[in-house]
Amino acid sequence: MALVNCPECGKQVSDSAPTCPHCGYQLIDDEPVKYAQPKKFKLSFRGKVGIILGIVIVIIMINYCGDDSSGGGNKTKYYDGLDAYLEAQSFVKKHLKSPSTADFPYYNKVENNVKYLGTNKYKIESWVDSQNSFGATIRTKFSCTIIFVGDKVRCEELVFDE
Numbered sequence: 525m526a527l528v529n530c531p532e533c534g535k536q537v538s539d540s541a542p543t544c545p546h547c548g549y550q551l552i553d554d555e556p557v558k559y560a561q562p563k564k565f566k567l568s569f570r571g572k573v574g575i576i577l578g579i580v581i582v583i584i585m586i587n588y589c590g591d592d593s594s595g596g597g598n599k600t601k602y603y604d605g606l607d608a609y610l611e612a613q614s615f616v617k618k619h620l621k622s623p624s625t626a627d628f629p630y631y632n633k634v635e636n637n638v639k640y641l642g643t644n645k646y647k648i649e650s651w652v653d654s655q656n657s658f659g660a661t662i663r664t665k666f667s668c669t670i671i672f673v674g675d676k677v678r679c680e681e682l683v684f685d686e
């Protein structure tokens with residue numbers, strides 16, 4: 525039989541006594557509560573850790589899905605007239621005698637000549653100054669139809685008006 529201190533009056537009492545003989549404090553009824561509290565805390569703590577881990581995993585999965593959807597978003601990228609004009613310039617350069625000398629007007633100068641034909645299709649009418657095979661700079665007008673299909677760009681029609 526061991527002696528414990530009464531939590532109420534602090535005096536030593538037998539641990540098998542149902543009540544404190546000094547102050548009448550209920551010792552037996554109190555004991556299961558004292559043991560039950562830490563157990564409940566441990567269970568709820570584990571539960572919280574489990575929930576937090578679950579949330580973290582869900583967040584990670586959502587982020588992966590988000591990356592996938594943003595990758596899909598790139599495939600349906602919105603193109604504007606400037607994109608089409610820049611693509612047209614690269615197609616025009618391929619047909620020039622000296623592409624390095626190509627000098628295109630700024631987009632704001634030809635913006636009115638860039639027509640949207642629908643479904644990511646643009647018709648551009650512009651000009652380019654470049655050197656011919658004799659080293660003379662000449663101005664060449666061109667008309668070009670650019671189509672954006674997914675990530676790819678197609679030049680449907682390229683007409684030089686010399």
Ligand SMILES: [Zn+2]
Nearest residue numbers: 530533544547
């Ligand atoms: Zn007592």
